[in-house]
Amino acid sequence: MNNKSIENYLKMKIGIDEPFKFHCTQCGECCFNRDKEVILLSANDIFRIAKSLKLTPGETVKRYGFVYIGADSRLPIVILKTIDPMGQCVLLKENKCAVHDNKPVICAMFPIGRMLKINPEESEDTKQYKIEYLYVNPECGDDADTHTVSEWLYQFGISLEDKFFAAWSLALSKLSLVLQKAEEHFTEKTMQELWDTTLGLLYLNYDISQDFDSQFGANVEKLMELVQILSQYWDNAGQGDKSTSMSDNKGNN
Numbered sequence: 194m195n196n197k198s199i200e201n202y203l204k205m206k207i208g209i210d211e212p213f214k215f216h217c218t219q220c221g222e223c224c225f226n227r228d229k230e231v232i233l234l235s236a237n238d239i240f241r242i243a244k245s246l247k248l249t250p251g252e253t254v255k256r257y258g259f260v261y262i263g264a265d266s267r268l269p270i271v272i273l274k275t276i277d278p279m280g281q282c283v284l285l286k287e288n289k290c291a292v293h294d295n296k297p298v299i300c301a302m303f304p305i306g307r308m309l310k311i312n313p314e315e316s317e318d319t320k321q322y323k324i325e326y327l328y329v330n331p332e333c334g335d336d337a338d339t340h341t342v343s344e345w346l347y348q349f350g351i352s353l354e355d356k357f358f359a360a361w362s363l364a365l366s367k368l369s370l371v372l373q374k375a376e377e378h379f380t381e382k383t384m385q386e387l388w389d390t391t392l393g394l395l396y397l398n399y400d401i402s403q404d405f406d407s408q409f410g411a412n413v414e415k416l417m418e419l420v421q422i423l424s425q426y427w428d429n430a431g432q433g434d435k436s437t438s439m440s441d442n443k444g445n446n
């Protein structure tokens with residue numbers, strides 16, 4: 194974070210019992226212009242949307258999502274598609290959200306956002322990570338109601354200590370570091386394979402008839418194995434060890 198981002202973050206930071214004023218007037222405008230402010234989807238968002246539309250996660254992403262590689266993170270990112278000319282969210286049907294009860298968490302929590310604060314000094318223990326909340330000036334609705342973050346999340350069924358969010362953010366941050374490094378070493382073809390694998394394990398490799406949490410746990414385990422293999426590869430490469438089977442180094446092509 195640069196100084197400006199830190200300043201903005203501190204201005205927006207809100208405690209879980211701190212009051213904020215907001216009343217949604219149901220104008221529906223937040224479902225337009227979504228091409229300017231994209232809606233990022235997590236694996237859990239895609240799973241819930243897929244289940245409510247009776248589709249697989251793959252079909253859901255194909256029909257309603259757009260996938261790209263993040264400019265800074267170098268991670269596969271999935272966002273909701275929009276429809277021209279007004280940037281209407283693809284899931285807005287006849288002025289209603291087609292997945293109202295399973296809308297993406299970003300939509301459900303608005304105008305509250307959240308982030309995982311990771312202390313790099315501390316160990317791998319997930320207890321060392323803290324979810325922090327942000328109040329994003331909504332520039333819509335009115336201030337007829339007063340809420341706290343705890344109440345706001347409770348009414349949308351979102352836990353303050355959302356274990357999925359913590360594990361998801363942590364997995365993304367670890368993957369991002371290795372994928373950024375991988376690009377310095379591997380060819381475009383190998384990177385494409387790595388991105389396809391991570392896209393599948395992050396977002397698509399789920400059976401909607403089964404429990405989400407256990408499938409997410411198994412996928413994260415495989416992703417962390419990949420992180421480990423890549424880290425070992427670089428360690429060995431740094432020591433001049435040629436025994437590794439991953440030889441698709443950019444320098445060799």
Ligand code: SF4
Pocket residue numbers: 223224225227232273282283284285286289290291292293296297300
């Ligand atoms: S997912 Fe639903 S609530 Fe969110 S922008 Fe799309 S239509 Fe609106």
Ligand code: SF4
Pocket residue numbers: 216217218219220221222223224303331333334335
């Ligand atoms: S959240 Fe804001 S933009 Fe969206 S429907 Fe409510 S008042 Fe309108």
